[in-house]
Amino acid sequence: MAAGRPFRACACFFSANIFVGRCGMHVCYRDERQLRRDYGRVAARRGGAAGSASGSAADEDFHVIYPSKHCLLFLTDKRIFRLPVFTEEFCQAFIEELENFEQSDMPKGRPNSMNNYGVLLNELGMDESFITPLREKYLRPITALLYPDLGGACLDSHKAFVVKYSLHEDLDLSSHYDNAEVTLNVSLGKDFTEGNLYFGDFRQDPSPVPNYIEVEHVGTQGLLHRGGQIHGALPIASGERWNLIIWMRSSAIRNQLCPMCNQKPQLVEAEGFGDGFTETCEEDVPETVDLCSVW
Numbered sequence: 001m002a003a004g005r006p007f008r009a010c011a012c013f014f015s016a017n018i019f020v021g022r023c024g025m026h027v028c029y030r031d032e033r034q035l036r037r038d039y040g041r042v043a044a045r046r047g048g049a050a051g052s053a054s055g056s057a058a059d060e061d062f063h064v065i066y067p068s069k070h071c072l073l074f075l076t077d078k079r080i081f082r083l084p085v086f087t088e089e090f091c092q093a094f095i096e097e098l099e100n101f102e103q104s105d106m107p108k109g110r111p112n113s114m115n116n117y118g119v120l121l122n123e124l125g126m127d128e129s130f131i132t133p134l135r136e137k138y139l140r141p142i143t144a145l146l147y148p149d150l151g152g153a154c155l156d157s158h159k160a161f162v163v164k165y166s167l168h169e170d171l172d173l174s175s176h177y178d179n180a181e182v183t184l185n186v187s188l189g190k191d192f193t194e195g196n197l198y199f200g201d202f203r204q205d206p207s208p209v210p211n212y213i214e215v216e217h218v219g220t221q222g223l224l225h226r227g228g229q230i231h232g233a234l235p236i237a238s239g240e241r242w243n244l245i246i247w248m249r250s251s252a253i254r255n256q257l258c259p260m261c262n263q264k265p266q267l268v269e270a271e272g273f274g275d276g277f278t279e280t281c282e283e284d285v286p287e288t289v290d291l292c293s294v295w
């Protein structure tokens with residue numbers, strides 16, 4: 001495992017999968033000519049110009065999560081699971097804390113390149129005290145069982161943020177896959193209507209007929225899904241929707257292949273967990289990765 005090694009990002013962050021909000025599409029960018037050639041027509045149709053892409057708690061607050069027949073929804077072909085995560089009181093207090101931060105004049109980043117509203121939890125110092133223990137103690141035993149092929153037993157970093165939708169802010173989220181091996185999406189509240197999530201195919205196995213399913217939010221509960229499962233969110237019709245998103249990463253898996261550019265990652269320095277990659281020495285790389293020995 002990556003113990004003690006600094007985390008890195010892949011240089012493709014600056015060229016692959018750049019989200020152009022105006023057209024609701026992702027593009028790869030090498031230079032202006034390539035951009036216009038590859039996307040000019042479709043971007044014009046979708047209402048934008050393809051020259052304008054820009055780069056992009058404590059333990060007692062958690063319900064114990066356990067896989068039982070009654071609390072786990074299993075969408076078999078898509079490997080999506082629903083599970084209880086927080087208490088009602090915790091969700092309320094959490095949103096209040098985030099609203100307080102929103103109203104402060106502290107510097108704030110955007111949660112990711114697609115969501116404009118929400119909070120990056122590392123900016124609130126919540127990684128060490130909250131998200132890392134949640135991932136290591138509660139989620140990893142479950143992901144080890146559900147996603148052994150994606151490094152579910154050795155998810156060793158994350159990017160955690162809360163997304164917020166309201167009528168005068170973001171309403172919906174375009175179709176995408178996450179920069180994660182496994183994602184947890186927890187519905188925190190508040191009151192809202194519509195805004196369901198939808199899930200399509202896994203990015204690596206496109207089927208001839210797109211096969212989308214809609215999944216409703218259930219307050220305090222979470223959905224676990226593969227990061228590569230194509231998904232998005234339908235527009236809300238009223239109220240405010242706040243969801244905690246944890247993109248969980250396995251350096252053992254992504255060091256072999258960056259999920260965003262589908263190539264051997266080109267490591268660049270990064271802060272904190274970076275994008276979950278680590279430097280590997282030649283002798284570290286076994287012929288095959290033994291995913292279970294790491295757990």
Ligand SMILES: O=C(O)CCC(=O)C(=O)O
Pocket residue numbers: 112115163173178185197231232233243245
């Ligand atoms: O709107 C949501 O709940 C989903 C957000 C999401 O898919 C993401 O941020 O990666």
Ligand SMILES: [Fe+2]
Pocket residue numbers: 176177178231
């Ligand atoms: Fe996502």
